[in-house]
Amino acid sequence: MQPSRQALTPCLAFVRPIHTPVKIRMPQISHQNLQTLLKQVKWNDAGLVAAIAQDHQSQEILMLAWMNDASLQLTIETGHAVYWSRSRQKLWHKGESSGHQQVIHDIRLDCDGDAILLQVEQVGSIACHTGRRSCFYRTLGDKGWEENAPVIKDPNDIYHLPSKD
Template sequence: MQDTSSKIDSPDWLDTIRWTADGLVPAIAQDAATGDILMMAWMNRQSLQLTSEEGFAVYWSRSRGKLWRKGETSGHQQVVHEIRLDCDEDVILLKVEQKGGIACHTGRRSCFYRKFQDGQWVTTDPVVKDPQSIYGPANGSEHSE
């Protein structure tokens, strides 16, 4: 991982974060090169610690109640270039390199592929790769929510 700081090495850096009552914090993954927002997921202390140590995004799956390494099923890992904390200390921003160009379990580059237009949600971004070819016919995707 690039851009590590002494704060990351400090034993109390995780205590700065304002965790939810469930011990989670929302994490936004942003393409480090383009600035595109790719996805949002949840992290707990362990997943954020592992992300900082390993240099790859690790999230917490609320639906499965376990750690979720982005790309463990699809191969579409997120290489973490920076970890940022917002001014309220309650949202994490991961600046990542998205391996395979697909962040969404629908086979799209970004999970934010719909735009509100004329009173409805309109799909604006195409499927890059069929999810069944990524996850199999049961679509056992790594999407956690």
């Protein structure tokens, strides 16, 4: 006999899958203040700003992506990083395919207003679509760009791609 949902609920409260992010309290911003802060961002001709994602604990730089006003608003409202995919020309909730979401701890704006810094908790410890921790996995060496970090998880497994065999 299956236990009722009601009976299960108290037990489930203690069961949280590994890597499930804790949502951080985001600033409680009024509609008017939200519109003001969005206007203070200096969007480029395509309506975008560069957004750096940095691990909030290790301070490692994970990636650089782009945001439009809708993605910044969603990031603020959901507490998870939402970017604008320039290649797909659509909103990109980071981790929507991979599960590797980024939980926002802090959002900063630079002096010129044209760059944003997200301090995040990287779910799954993988930010890069290549399966590496950081997108900045190439370092300049004597012979040019040299890889500096291993693939943690095969992208085929991350994105559940069919085998090439």
